[in-house]
Amino acid sequence: MPDSTFSQPSAVCPTTISVARSALGDRFQAEALAESLALDNLGVVRPRDVRDFPIVLFLDEQGLSVQVTGKGAPGPVRAEFVTGKMGYRREHGGGAGQMVAKAVGLQKTRASLHVVDATAGLGQDGFILASLGCRVTLFERNPVIHALLADGLARASLNSDCSAIVERMQLREGSSIDWLAQPDTEAADVIYLDPMFPHRDKSALVKKEMQVFRTIVGDDGDSGQLLAGALERARYRVVVKRPRKAPIIEGPEPTTRIEGKSSRYDVYSIRALPPQ
Numbered sequence: 001m002p003d004s005t006f007s008q009p010s011a012v013c014p015t016t017i018s019v020a021r022s023a024l025g026d027r028f029q030a031e032a033l034a035e036s037l038a039l040d041n042l043g044v045v046r047p048r049d050v051r052d053f054p055i056v057l058f059l060d061e062q063g064l065s066v067q068v069t070g071k072g073a074p075g076p077v078r079a080e081f082v083t084g085k086m087g088y089r090r091e092h093g094g095g096a097g098q099m100v101a102k103a104v105g106l107q108k109t110r111a112s113l114h115v116v117d118a119t120a121g122l123g124q125d126g127f128i129l130a131s132l133g134c135r136v137t138l139f140e141r142n143p144v145i146h147a148l149l150a151d152g153l154a155r156a157s158l159n160s161d162c163s164a165i166v167e168r169m170q171l172r173e174g175s176s177i178d179w180l181a182q183p184d185t186e187a188a189d190v191i192y193l194d195p196m197f198p199h200r201d202k203s204a205l206v207k208k209e210m211q212v213f214r215t216i217v218g219d220d221g222d223s224g225q226l227l228a229g230a231l232e233r234a235r236y237r238v239v240v241k242r243p244r245k246a247p248i249i250e251g252p253e254p255t256t257r258i259e260g261k262s263s264r265y266d267v268y269s270i271r272a273l274p275p276q
């Protein structure tokens with residue numbers, strides 16, 4: 001569940017994003033969000049009618065989302081674990097045979113692993129690992145993405161199929177690079193990284209939801225520093241998710257690679273996972 005004790009929010013661009021809600025969106029939550037992120041609060045609007053802000057952080061009866069404004073804009077983007085893609089994957093997913101599970105090493109151990117997801121985003125990979133029994137600590141440094149993920153986890157915690165999974169997930173706000181650099185940081189079994197990769201190829205932006213995500217987050221230009229910190233603190237391995245054809249993160253060569261259709265996992269082994 002969300003924990004804001006490690007709080008180092010970076011600034012959100014107040015000329016790009018504002019907070020808004022539908023008539024059914026929680027007014028108090030909207031006010032609190034606008035205040036904590038120092039954003040304008042537009043009150044009750046229809047995103048298609050908003051002209052002054054290209055993106056709204058929007059509260060409606062389904063929770064919090066980001067929405068591009070104006071006519072013909074793509075649909076909302078939210079952290080969703082109960083329904084949609086993640087709901088389907090939770091019910092029909094391939095268990096420990098999934099690529100991400102293999103990369104983390106879940107087939108090689110029966111121990112319950114503590115995974116630090118150092119680039120949480122909308123929490124999809126973290127949720128999959130928690131649904132496979134891992135205890136997952138998630139770091140997200142972008143305050144808007146953190147708010148979306150906190151909202152998604154809070155909604156999922158109220159669902160009987162998801163609550164036990166969400167209990168294994170702890171969300172923290174701030175940079176995992178800073179956390180890794182703290183001298184008293186406890187080692188994690190596995191550190192999982194999926195930083196934004198700078199796509200120059202426009203065809204890679206097919207998914208409209210990825211475009212809004214990219215507008216909010218930008219590129220994670222410090223992934224070399226993140227990998228170096230993770231290699232210092234992981235007990236068994238560091239796993240990096242990359243687009244299949246992307247170069248490795250600057251630093252040492254991975255020990256192995258697991259390749260799928262569109263993504264690849266670079267595995268940096270430190271020592272063998274415990275069998276039990």
Ligand SMILES: C[S@@+](CC[C@H](N)C(=O)[O-])C[C@H]1O[C@@H](n2cnc3c(N)ncnc32)[C@H](O)[C@@H]1O
Nearest residue numbers: 119121122123124125140141142175176177194
């Ligand atoms: C590609 S997304 C991760 C997607 C995620 N794996 C998922 O399944 O939803 C990358 C995210 O990592 C965050 N991020 C990158 N570097 C970070 C850092 N050092 N500390 C915390 N968050 C970071 C970015 O803000 C962005 O939201």
